[in-house]
Amino acid sequence: MSDVSYVSAPPVGGRAREIVAAARELLEGEGPEAVSMRRIAERIGIKAPSLYKHFADKSAVESALVAQAMAELAEALEAAEAGSAGSAGSAGSAESAAGGSRLERITALMGAYRAYALAHPDLYRLMSGQPLDRAALPEGLEERAAAPLMRAVGGDHDAARAVWGFGHGMVALELAGRFPPGADLSGAWARGCGAFAG
Amino acid sequence: MSDVSYVSAPPVGGRAREIVAAARELLEGEGPEAVSMRRIAERIGIKAPSLYKHFADKSAVESALVAQAMAELAEALEAAEAGSAGSAGSAGSAESAAGGSRLERITALMGAYRAYALAHPDLYRLMSGQPLDRAALPEGLEERAAAPLMRAVGGDHDAARAVWGFGHGMVALELAGRFPPGADLSGAWARGCGAFAG
DNA sequence: GCAGAAGGCTAACATCGTTAGCCGCAGGCG
DNA sequence: CGCCTGCGGCTAACGATGTTAGCCTTCTGC
Known part of the structure; x- marks a missing residue:
């Protein structure tokens, strides 16, 4: 065989x-x-x-590539989550157990998400541009990649999807060169992260 | 010639x-x-x-297709803008001159954006997935398509880009079948529109 | 009436994913 | 020891892709 x-x-x-x-x-x-x-x-x-x-076939090779990329992205998000948990958090406010304000946590995750996509643009496009072949993915990988964001928004599915949509959209438009050339996007990212943290 | x-x-x-x-x-x-x-x-x-x-070459044909789709999308957004201007607006609040609350206007635009993408999925992917050949586009089309959203956020570039990123990301993920099958996305859309209207 | 352009055509090339079918070699087993 | 099975390579080939070269007809303007 x-x-x-x-x-x-x-x-x-x-x-x-x-x-x-x-x-x-x-x-x-x-x-x-x-x-x-x-x-x-x-x-x-x-x-x-x-x-x-x-x-x-060729798509099976691509699926393996996608699995690889998703695992790396999951790692990057977990690292960002750990980094933002005990950062220079504003003292006293009633944050969730992990520490770090909601804004800080979302900002850290989005920063890591964007950084990974910009570091591996073609891999990111491959990973996100087509329907996911879930059968070809290691068990639990998809959930693992989604978990940090899920935790950052306190388990709210709608919020998690909205933030993910925002992050993916910003990255996709940036990778496709759709924003005006040379535009400073940090303001837009900050606006988005701020909006979802409030 | x-x-x-x-x-x-x-x-x-x-x-x-x-x-x-x-x-x-x-x-x-x-x-x-x-x-x-x-x-x-x-x-x-x-x-x-x-x-x-x-x-x-083939890409020139595709560019013509993209121009056609962008014009249609611009029309759809303009129609949504007009529709939300004089709707059941809450009386008295100090909205911008066009009438309709910021939330109503953003929600209307995002609804039209999503509706167009879902009605023409392959066209939308073609339009948004690759770097735009701006030389092949009618003068001012890109600005025209962006204008309604720009007006809805009061001319704030960062906010406009963030909202666009959100809308594009939600649509792209939905078209790629990346959300759980059968998931109700209206909550996520509402959360996003609400976040950016506040 | 003639020149030249507009807009068809056929033939061909390189490249793509993929299949069929063949062969050498290694390991297990009678 | 010898055989047999199957893994993992190979060549040849098919149909399809975008694209080019070069030819030919038809129509228009001078």
């Missing part, structure tokens, strides 16, 4: 790892058009059809 | 119009993968290479 069976689960095999690593290098180095089965194969010294011994 | 020169400006020629109409039908009827030069040509009874007598 070939690797293909466990492609839907996280691919840990050596060759499968090499393949997603090559795909990522191409994506981040030369953009999405460079990610072709032939280029991936060439990069690891095999021919394109052999890739199908490890992944069912 | 061929049509190609005025492709960067709005294509009004009969054949050019037919081409973008065919492209739109394919896009909205069968999705983005169906929009190929051969399929477009077939639909109007010519062969693919002849398209290049009217448009420089």
